[in-house]
Amino acid sequence: MLKPMKVVLSPRGVRRVLARHPWVWRDDVLGMPSGPSIYPVEGKRGVLGWALVNPESQISVRVFRFGDVDDPLDALWENLQRALEYRRSAYEDEQAGLRLTYAEADMLPGLVIDSYARHLVLQAHAAAWEPLLDELAERLRESLAPHSILARHDSPLRQREGLPRYRKFLYGEAPEAVTVREGKIRYLARPNSGQKTGAFLDQRDNRLFLGDFVKGRGYQRGLDVFGYQGLFGLQLSRHLKSVEVVDSSAAALAAARANAALNHAGNLTFTEANAFDLLRARERAGERYDVIVLDPPAFAAKRADRERALAAYKEVNLRALKLLRPGGLLATASCSHHVGEGEFYEMLAAAAADAHRLVRLVARRGQAWDHPVLLTVPETHYLKFALLEVLA
Ligand SMILES: C[S@@+](CC[C@H](N)C(=O)[O-])C[C@H]1O[C@@H](n2cnc3c(N)ncnc32)[C@H](O)[C@@H]1O
Numbered sequence: 104m105l106k107p108m109k110v111v112l113s114p115r116g117v118r119r120v121l122a123r124h125p126w127v128w129r130d131d132v133l134g135m136p137s138g139p140s141i142y143p144v145e146g147k148r149g150v151l152g153w154a155l156v157n158p159e160s161q162i163s164v165r166v167f168r169f170g171d172v173d174d175p176l177d178a179l180w181e182n183l184q185r186a187l188e189y190r191r192s193a194y195e196d197e198q199a200g201l202r203l204t205y206a207e208a209d210m211l212p213g214l215v216i217d218s219y220a221r222h223l224v225l226q227a228h229a230a231a232w233e234p235l236l237d238e239l240a241e242r243l244r245e246s247l248a249p250h251s252i253l254a255r256h257d258s259p260l261r262q263r264e265g266l267p268r269y270r271k272f273l274y275g276e277a278p279e280a281v282t283v284r285e286g287k288i289r290y291l292a293r294p295n296s297g298q299k300t301g302a303f304l305d306q307r308d309n310r311l312f313l314g315d316f317v318k319g320r321g322y323q324r325g326l327d328v329f330g331y332q333g334l335f336g337l338q339l340s341r342h343l344k345s346v347e348v349v350d351s352s353a354a355a356l357a358a359a360r361a362n363a364a365l366n367h368a369g370n371l372t373f374t375e376a377n378a379f380d381l382l383r384a385r386e387r388a389g390e391r392y393d394v395i396v397l398d399p400p401a402f403a404a405k406r407a408d409r410e411r412a413l414a415a416y417k418e419v420n421l422r423a424l425k426l427l428r429p430g431g432l433l434a435t436a437s438c439s440h441h442v443g444e445g446e447f448y449e450m451l452a453a454a455a456a457d458a459h460r461l462v463r464l465v466a467r468r469g470q471a472w473d474h475p476v477l478l479t480v481p482e483t484h485y486l487k488f489a490l491l492e493v494l495a
Contacts, residue, residue, distance in 0.1 A: 110135040110144045110156055110164055117146035120166060123479040125154070125207055127164035135163060139230035139264075141175050153178060155212050155231035159265040165212030165229055179235075180242060182210040187246050190473055194247065197221060198284035200292060202304050202473040203247075208483045209475075213264075216243070217300040219292040220284075222277040223252045224300040230264045240273035251275035253294055270295070282365070286311045288337045290362045297358070298331060306334070306398065306436065308471040309488045313396070313434050314338030316465075316490065322393035322432070326385075328378045328423070333359030333371060335396040335434070340368045343394065347372045349381055379415075382422035395423045396434045401485075403439040412439055413450050420454040424462065424493060432465070433491040440485035447487040455491075466490040 112120065116131030127144070136142060139157040143150045144164055152166040153175040168178045186209035187194075193201050203216040203223070213229030223243060227236065240252050252274040261268050280291035285307060292301040313335065323344040327336035330348035332355060340346045340363075348359045348371060356373045363371045374381065378399070397419055403412035416437055423433050437447050448467075455462040468488040469476065476484040 108136055108142065110142050110154065112144060112146050112151070112164075114146075116164070117151065120144060120146075120151045120169070123169065123477075125164075125166035125210075125212060125480065126162045126482075127154075127166075129158070129161055129163045132163050139233075141179070141231055143171070143175075155229045157230040157264055160230065160263060165207070167210050167212055179211070183239070183242060184246065185209070186211060187243075193473070194218060194221075196284070198282065198289070200283035200285060200290075200302055200304055200307065202471070205474045205483070207480055208477050215300070217294075217302075217304055218247075218249065219281045219294055219301055221247070221249045222281050222292075222294055223247070223249045224255050224294045225252065225273075226255055226258065226300065228258070228260050228264060228266075230266055233266065236273060244274055249274070251277040253277060255294070255300055280361075285334065286314060286338065287341060288334075288362075288366050290332060290334055290337070291358065291365060293358070298355070303331065303334070303398075305438070305470045305474050305486050306488070309434070309436070309468055310335050310338045312466070312468065313490065314341060317342045317394060317432070324392050325394040325396070326392050326423075326426070327396045327398075328382070328419070329397060329399045330359060331355045331398075333362050333373070335398065336371055337362060337366055337368060339394060339396070340366075340371050343370070345370045345372065347374055349374045349376055349378060351375065351377050378419060379422075382419060382426065386422055386425055390426060391428045392426050392431060393428055394432045394434070395427060397423055398434075398436045399438075401439040402437075403441040406441050409439075409441050409446075412442055413446060416442070416447070417450050417454045417457075420451055421458050424455055424458040424460045424491075427460075427493045429493060429495050431493050433462075433493065434488070435491065436486060436488045438486050440482055442487075443481075444484070444487050448489070451489060451491065461494040462491050463494055464489060465492050 111134040116127045150171040152169040154164045154166040186204045216225040294301040325339040325343045325346035333348040336346045336348040470486040
């Protein structure tokens with residue numbers, strides 16, 4: 104039997120695409136070609152859009168253009184150009200760290216490209232990108248004149264797509280560490296070896312916001328828990344007397360120390376510890392702080408982990424609230440997209456109640472502006488960030 108050169112969706116799949124969700128699960132596909140590529144997506148009444156298709160993936164269809172188009176590849180490159188233009192003025196700063204494409208939210212399914220002082224790191228987690236990588240690199244060079252382009256394709260996510268894992272420069276080379284500016288501080292991003300693509304850019308605006316907020320308010324003692332390379336701590340250290348950065352990873356703390364040295368920040372200290380143990384021990388010791396940051400990893404990697412994750416979030420938030428002086432600040436985040444925004448704030452309220460503290464919400468924030476959220480795609484909104492003030 105001849106394989107169809109298009110994707111035919113079930114009625115449920117059609118409803119999903121009409122509701123402007125770009126993903127269609129394998130179960131909602133009635134027929135599709137046998138290999139990954141770009142294909143039209145059809146319901147009963149004709150073409151609904153064009154998609155990156157991979158029969159091997161659970162998410163078999165990722166729409167990048169709703170409606171029909173003469174040249175689908177042109178449409179994909181148009182999406183790329185639009186994403187780059189959206190960030191153009193920020194990219195003008197040669198030392199900026201920013202996300203240039205945020206996958207589905209830029210209609211570039213599975214494609215994330217970050218820039219660290221114009222060294223680009225890309226991750227393409229949809230199989231149909233693989234044969235397009237050289238052209239993608241060429242277009243990025245033409246549009247942005249970067250110093251280097253690294254395909255960091257070493258994530259286990261690639262296996263779900265049946266893709267090989269590798270790391271390879273598509274253009275130029277990058278040094279082991281690149282200096283990036285973030286407001287008044289600088290840090291070393293490690294595109295080749297750091298967590299994520301080299302830094303947590305999604306928290307950039309929250310770090311800057313917190314740094315600005317504490318300025319001139321007389322706070323003295325800070326604790327940056329789950330601190331990784333100390334970037335929240337560094338923003339705080341400009342206005343506080345001392346800040347302790349806590350992480351369970353020795354490599355993360357080595358990076359934090361290097362960042363402190365780069366900024367001549369002598370008021371930072373570094374502690375390698377499990378955050379859960381450390382917060383409990385500090386409470387037992389009667390320690391008090393003015394500002395605490397909690398930026399844990401995603402406790403819920405999958406939906407089934409949600410309850411356990413919420414309990415873990417509550418535990419660290421409750422401990423932190425108990426450790427704060429009246430008037431103190433808790434900057435707290437969750438990057439688990441399986442934990443919804445409503446659940447996150449309910450968890451915080453429950454933690455405040457159990458800690459017997461009167462707490463007010465000062466700011467309710469999310470991902471940095473270069474990680475925009477599609478309203479019809481809840482998966483694109485994963486980062487919750489609250490700034491809380493303990494009144495009493
Ligand atoms: C989301 S990252 C923090 C990013 C950082 N705040 C920033 O802005 O760059 C989470 C960090 O928590 C650390 N971590 C994970 N589990 C931990 C634990 N139980 N105790 C302490 N640190 C932990 C990881 O090593 C990682 O560096």
